[in-house]
Amino acid sequence: MKTVILIFDGLTALDAVGPYEVFRSVPGWEVEFVAPERGEVRTDAGSLGLIADRPYAEVAAADLVLVPGGHGNRSLLEDEPLLEWLREIDRGSTWTTSVCTGSLVLGAAGLLRGRRATGHWLYLEPLRAYGAEPVVGRFVEDGKLLTAAGVSAGIDMALHLVGREVGPEVAEAVQLGIEYDPRPPFDAGHPSKAPAPIVELVTAVSNARNPGLSSLADPEQP
Amino acid sequence: MKTVILIFDGLTALDAVGPYEVFRSVPGWEVEFVAPERGEVRTDAGSLGLIADRPYAEVAAADLVLVPGGHGNRSLLEDEPLLEWLREIDRGSTWTTSVCTGSLVLGAAGLLRGRRATGHWLYLEPLRAYGAEPVVGRFVEDGKLLTAAGVSAGIDMALHLVGREVGPEVAEAVQLGIEYDPRPPFDAGHPSKAPAPIVELVTAVSNARNPGLSSLADPEQP
Secondary structure: OEEEEEOOOOEOHHHHHHHHHHHOOOOOOEEEEEEOOOEEEEEOOOOOEEEEOEEHHHOOOOOEEEEOOOHHHHHHHHOHHHHHHHHHHHHHOOEEEEEOOHHHHHHHOOOOOOOEEOOOHHHOHHHHHHOOEEOOOOEEEEOOEEEEOOOOHHHHHHHHHHHHHHOHHHHHHHHHHOOOOOOOOOOOOOOOOOOHHHHHHHHHHHHHHOHHHHHOOOOOOO | OEEEEEOOOOEOHHHHHHHHHHHOOOOOOEEEEEEOOOEEEEEOOOOOEEEEOEEHHHOOOOOEEEEOOOHHHHHHHHOHHHHHHHHHHHHHOOEEEEEOOHHHHHHHOOOOOOOEEOOOHHHOHHHHHHOOEEOOOOEEEEOOEEEEOOOOHHHHHHHHHHHHHHOHHHHHHHHHHOOOOOOOOOOOOOOOOOOHHHHHHHHHHHHHHOHHHHHOOOOOOO
16 A cells, blocks of 8 residues: 655644554555655644655655645645645545645545545634535545544544555554553543633634634635 | 653654644643754654754753654663763653653663653563563653653653643643544554454564564563
8 A cells, every 4th residue: 555645844743643653554555755845844833844755746646645734734725736736646546535634635626525524623614615514523434535633533544544444453453553542631632522711722722823724714714 | 841852763753743742732842852863863664754953962951851662762772872861861850751662761771760660561571671660551650750651652641741730721722732532443452452363463563573672571682
């Protein structure tokens, strides 16, 4: 399974690295990181650099493509060469996937029209602008499209994908290898569970950091 | 809170990036990646490069230090300059932490003598060689030492640490921001839950990949 993970300046590192850790653990799966240009990209907080070994333009096909989220993907939504590359990869892929606000990029490429999809809980409604039906879920499978909720949800999605593609035994072995037996010490990981003031705080902070994406939700501010 | 994450060739990416995503979300916390040398290190599967912005030797003090695991840390266990640096950082730290087999590095630095500690389920017994008491747990706090179980456990540990240091509200806000509401599609994340053949398979594969670390468990093969 030839797997390509798109990275870019301003991505959220865990969106990409969670699924990477799952995919790279599957025997025979080859994972490659690509970006607009070869070399370093910086994550959204700025304090970590990840290396893309090839520019995406050098990759003509993949069995599995993953688009992570992060504040930096606002500019990708209008990057026509990148969106055309995604459409081309999607034509030949077995799985086209995203984590967090990566689903907005799939949407901008026109890949979500009439499809059920999810993403970070703060950025579900903007999916409608791309003709998608937003769905609340840890991950949502619609045909070969597999979209995950925010950041950490990529781990769950990737294990699901491995189970679908190679079978539950391999997925269980990968899960055991990365000791994915989560026990969050708090229970505030979704707005349906978190105290209202915490939801308000995170919404305000995220909108302030990320005005480009939040304005997508408001058709008056295209 | 000045936070330093040590990276090195052959680290497991998620060990470092899971906690990074938590720490970097806390207002005012500064996270820096350091390595034996400035520049790129490759993860254990080889397909991802991470950037260290400074050599560790340039960092004289930190409030929080984190040592991830991975096959590559076998050589760290005998790297006296690195171990001396860890001891020096530990003298001034508020928290000294590890994920996965990173606890073996803390052990090799002499920081676990007489302490309760955990790590990846496959590499708990080797902790005894360093005078530690291995404990089965998602994370284990003993004084300022905080050690996490395998790979993905760093996320749980980091949220716990934020809760201890800044309070549960901030930890909950971070959890909500990274939408950490895990729903693993399988339930094989710990050997106490996984089917026996899966446990045997993962043990065999890991020992084959990682003979240096597994031999630590056997005093006949130092």
